[in-house]
Amino acid sequence: MSSALDLTGKRFGRLTVVRRVENRVSVSGKQYAMWLCRCDCGNTKISSTGNLRQGQVRSCGCLKKDSYKSKSRNRKLSLLAMTHGETKTHLYMVWAGMKRRCQNPNTKYYPLYGGRGIKVCDEWQKYEPFRDWARATGYEQGLTIDRIDCDGDYCPENCRWITVQEQQRNRRNNRHYEYHGKSYTVREIAEILGMKPRTVQGRIERGWSIEKIFSTPILRGNGKTYFKRI
16 A cells, blocks of 8 residues: 555644555546544544545534534624624514514414515514614604504504504504494494404405495304394
């Protein structure tokens, strides 16, 4: 196994060549000089002359792992720098919850938001513009974001900050609908018609008029239709 080129003691990246070992023979019969190397991390690696000299092998494999860890750590640091450590603040959770409701079909409230076509505007896809808008429009701890038009998107022109109590009063279920000169909430309509509130709300969200809701009976399990009249 003599060789005109002796790599013993030479260093390639993190590897230091210890000694020559048995040649590797390819399928075609070509022989490659192989070297036992010790890595800086303590592990050993056998590599060919060509791979060592061309820089294709520079460690036992730890270099690639360390590079991945470094990139992963840098991504995390970048995220923290981007949000200035705000990922656990109430405002950040408001932003994350808003995006989740509109963009994640697997969440509980998606059918009432993203499923109805409500979107988060392009500007608010990143946290910083949303945070800056919130601070400029009077955000305080304890306030909640509210869409002025409940069928509109989350965007600066359609959002404001209100208290939880105000939002409860403004919920779609508490909004009033006119029918024959009288005003009714979703719950009141449901009680009159003998339906569940979510059935009435579902009809409203599908674009039914109040007249159609009152005049269309609900189908019972026995195949019969049923509804009360005013």
